[in-house]
Amino acid sequence: MNHPYHPAPGEVLISADEIATIVARLGREVSRDYDGRVPVLVSLLKGGVVFLADLIRQITIPHHIEFLQVSSYGGSTSSSGRVKILNDLEVSIEGRDVLIVEDVIDTGTTLAYIVDMLRLRHPGSLEICALLRKRVSNPPGIPVRYLGHEIPNRFVVGYGLDYHENFRHLPFVAALDVDPIR
Numbered sequence: 001m002n003h004p005y006h007p008a009p010g011e012v013l014i015s016a017d018e019i020a021t022i023v024a025r026l027g028r029e030v031s032r033d034y035d036g037r038v039p040v041l042v043s044l045l046k047g048g049v050v051f052l053a054d055l056i057r058q059i060t061i062p063h064h065i066e067f068l069q070v071s072s073y074g075g076s077t078s079s080s081g082r083v084k085i086l087n088d089l090e091v092s093i094e095g096r097d098v099l100i101v102e103d104v105i106d107t108g109t110t111l112a113y114i115v116d117m118l119r120l121r122h123p124g125s126l127e128i129c130a131l132l133r134k135r136v137s138n139p140p141g142i143p144v145r146y147l148g149h150e151i152p153n154r155f156v157v158g159y160g161l162d163y164h165e166n167f168r169h170l171p172f173v174a175a176l177d178v179d180p181i182r
């Protein structure tokens with residue numbers, strides 16, 4: 001018997017087909033802009049891993065991948081504002097063209113922290129590629145060079161995004177209506 005999920009994901013906000021179209025476009029943009037260079041794509045674990053896996057297969061130029069794991073949520077559905085490094089990059093990014101690959105930008109706290117931290121390592125360039133960005137009243141002042149899609153300010157799961165580690169495997173992005181734990 002399958003284990004039932006509580007709560008169950010609700011409305012599908014972005015279908016698997018729509019995601020594929022978005023990721024193909026982002027792959028083309030990245031391939032065009034970094035032509036002649038070998039960028040390092042820095043994927044933020046764990047949520048960004050499904051996006052990274054699909055994105056790199058749409059990129060037609062040589063590139064490297066790295067992983068960075070930070071924690072910001074601690075299991076709740078609203079950002080706590082705290083960021084902790086759990087796993088750092090394996091290589092030096094000094095002088096390299098770095099592209100951060102992020103699943104979703106909510107408050108922007110996590111990204112702002114990571115951008116500041118990576119800048120101190122003197123990359124040749126540093127840009128952000130985010131699959132999703134929430135429409136919030138106070139948008140974070142982080143320039144996102146490559147953006148997949150804007151979504152309403154709701155908690156979402158699927159395509160790498162989780163709620164208490166569940167739902168990352170869903171091939172689409174769906175809303176999950178839960179009471180925020182603060």
Ligand code: IMP
Nearest residue numbers: 047079105106107108109110155156161
């Ligand atoms: P921020 O610091 O508020 O921008 O939150 C960024 C991180 O929180 C993302 O990289 C996600 O891992 C997680 N997150 C934010 N919103 C959601 C959501 O709706 N569903 C699942 N995870 C989320």
Ligand code: MG
Nearest residue numbers: 044047048103
């Ligand atoms: Mg994330």
